[in-house]
Amino acid sequence: MNSNHRTAAPELAVSTWFNTPEHLSLAQLRGRVVFLHAFQMLCPACVSHGLPQTQRVQGIFRDTDLQVIGLHSVFEHHAVMTPEALQAFIHEYRLTFPIAVDEPSDQAPIPKTMERYGMRGTPTAIIIGRDGKIEHHRFGIEDDMVIGARLATLIAAPIPDLATTATDAGCTSDGCIPGARVGETP
Secondary structure (H helix, E strand, O other): OOOOOOOEOOOOOEEEEEOOOOOOOHHHHOOOOEEEEEEOOOOHHHHHHHHHHHHHHHHHOOOOOOEEEEEEOOOOOOOOOOHHHHHHHHHHOOOOOOEEEEOOOOOOOOOHHHHHHOOOOOOEEEEEOOOOEEEEEEEOOOOHHHHHHHHHHHHHOOOOOHHHHHHHOOEEOOEEOOOOOOOOOO
16 A cells, blocks of 8 residues: 555544553544554564554654554454463563553454554554545555654654644535535535
């Protein structure tokens, strides 16, 4: 999904949170850069590369307004990858960033957030800009330098006036209309 066409990041569908006193939402994080790492605890590439990378991102960018979120998206071996097993996994691997459990779908083995984002599997790294749009979406292992450069660029960029950005997109404080003219009321 690496393209020049930036789309709004779908809201996360979460059944349980770990490592955070409050539930996080993309709506409340608007104005901050978000690094979302989708993983499964039985995914070898996630354990060997993705989760250590995410922990490094958390440490390196801790003094910025970057929000790191792990997303445990189980699409196989459902019976053994329970929230209780994940809690032990988080403790054993000393993961410190907030971790969400992707809400299971009633209809399919693919959880809701994974489906909303069109993820191909795990690990998947998604970077969401301050304006709530997807800046980067990548399945598989990606070099730390690439992730770090993308994050540093977005964090260092001037903070946009989100009210102006929403109004320019045909949105008002009451909502947005696809294809609407600036200031048109929903």
